[in-house]
Amino acid sequence: MTTPTAPTAPRTGSPRLVALVAQREITTRLRSKSFLISTGILLLVVLGGIIFSSIASANAEDPKVAVTDASVLAGVEGLEPVPVASVEEAEQLVRDGDVDAAVLPDASSPVGLKIVGDTDVPLGLINLLSVTPPVELLDPDPISGGLAYLVAFAFGIVFLTVGMTFGPTIAQSVVEEKSTRVVEILLAAVPTRVLFTGKVLGTSVLAFGQIALIAAMAILGLTVTGQDELLVGLGAPVVWFVAFFVIGFVMLASLFAATGAMVSRQEDIGSTTTPVMMLVMIPYFLVIFFNDNPLVVAIMSYVPFSAPVAMPLRLFLGTAEWWEPLLSLGVLAAATVGLIAVGVRIYENSLLRLGARVSWREAVASR
Known part of the structure; x- marks a missing residue:
């Protein structure tokens, strides 16, 4: 079967013809309700994602930590101490999931404390309780x-x-x-x-x-x-x-x-x-x-x-x-x-x- 060939159109005025074809494409798409609705939804998703991330970071709760002596967390920001009467009570709160971890006395530890968790401990809890020297980066990477x-x-x-x-x-x-x-x-x-x-x-x-x-x-x-x-x-x-x-x-x-x-x-x-x-x-x-x-x-x-x-x-x-x-x-x-x-x-x-x-x-x- 012979393949039909496109008619030969004049080449003059091609930029104008290109503009007319482009205008037809744009007009046709802008008249489409589905295009306008999908664009609106995409914009709302972008704005919603930004607002949600801002709210989530602002409302992030501090980890709850059971302690028999609240003074051990004095001056430590980013934690919510939960005072308890005994080590057993602290461990039970950890098992029940009422607290994220417990900071308890430990005579064998160099710092006199130990962290008790169920399956894990909150990310950064150890760093919050650690004493570290100042750190200076010559080539810092803030990302x-x-x-x-x-x-x-x-x-x-x-x-x-x-x-x-x-x-x-x-x-x-x-x-x-x-x-x-x-x-x-x-x-x-x-x-x-x-x-x-x-x-x-x-x-x-x-x-x-x-x-x-x-x-x-x-x-x-x-x-x-x-x-x-x-x-x-x-x-x-x-x-x-x-x-x-x-x-x-x-x-x-x-x-x-x-x-x-x-x-x-x-x-x-x-x-x-x-x-x-x-x-x-x-x-x-x-x-x-x-x-x-x-x-x-x-x-x-x-x-x-x-x-x-x-x-x-x-x-x-x-x-x-x-x-x-x-x-x-x-x-x-x-x-x-x-x-x-x-x-x-x-x-x-x-x-x-x-x-x-x-x-x-x-x-x-x-x-």
Whole structure:
């Protein structure tokens, strides 16, 4: 069967045509109630997460500690002493779970005390009761492991959520136009590459707008809850994250548009877009799970699909040299240009082929 070819449209006025296609994509999406509702829910989740973390940290209860002599905890902050009459009573409270631990006299201990717990003792209890000399760090690292994980998770979940929301959306849009033969009408007015560019640009603008709303909501939440120090520390990394996100999302949008053109039915989209989803999800999980491994994070910061998460994380942790984000951004930009070229070829070779799924060989073959 002869494959139909796209009509040859005039190349003059291509920027205007690209803008018209992009405007059509944006308008169509903004009229969708599901898109507006999902965006609102995402913003509420971001704000709710910030408020919840602030409330949880403010309302965290001090560990309850049973003592036969309350004076042993005099001057120790962060503990709630529970006076008891005997060692046996203290141990029973520990067994019953009424207290987190007990601090009891012990003649054999160098400090005259021992800590009694059931299956464990509260984290940091030993440090609170210990006497240690002053510590001075010549190269201090103020970032805790827990905070590093939260920052990695925040960058990762934003990139993954937006990518997995708008990526399949652009693929579904391509398939819908293809299955309803609307694409033939569109190609009579604009060249294939203009249609491809406009769809990618329109979807990207929507994604960038959503990121801007998320950033504004996060800034508002952190400011209202008094977490200004974290906001200041995230300043430069967030700016770099936006730069990486812009280029990285254009790369993803191009791949989703191309793989969407390879099928003619909505139920077949997963067969071609799954590889793209895996290319995003696998590096994302690697960065999240190995956020405390400098070597893995350093490698991932130069992998195009994970660099938008890994490099801003390294900048937040202070483990990246000044030139590394520039090099990583260059690698991402080069990969994006190459993958856009591949995406355009797949899109052109597949868009007007109806029926069975277009094979990868046919999609990337030279015309």
